[in-house]
Amino acid sequence: MRSFAIDDRNTITEKQAMVMTLDICVSYAWIRKVFMCKQTEINELIDSGDLTGAIKLIIGLYRLPNQFIKRVGYSAKSLPITATAAMQLETPVGSTRPIAGTLLFTASKPDVTSIPRYRLLHVITHELAHARMNLDDHKLRHSEFATDVLALLVSGNAQDFSDQMNDVFMEYGYIRPDLYRTVFATLHRHAENIYL
């Protein structure tokens, strides 16, 4: 199910962490910008319990093709119990680019709705990052580390993350604690630059 990306967290060096984070900033700072413009709206949708509306809005910000995400599923029995969510991509034989995707959550919709907002944003932006990077045939698309960096970049969780990052990354992340400093410093420096 997640065969299009590998858990590479244990092999990343500090230098690679810096280079990969910069690469993600250069490729995807535009998503950060459009997300920032809609941050208040996204927060309000999540806080009011309109998960479907929030996901739809974020899908739009990633500029995935119309109808690319065909379905958002809850209580997915096919996921490992330890997974919070997954992106299933449909890729035609002989192609590297997916034509459709399904976003699945392990928990029921009410349980997903009760996940703290910053964590829910991380999960949604991580799974949609898989879709975006695979559509782009991005060179880091197979890296869970890079996918998590893109989620941090887009969600802005890197901005004020210090209180929360242990919770998020200890349990869910693909970024090793010894690389936090490098990843966050690089994101802070480059997340909102304009790349031409």
Ligand SMILES: [Zn+2]
């Ligand atoms: Zn992933």
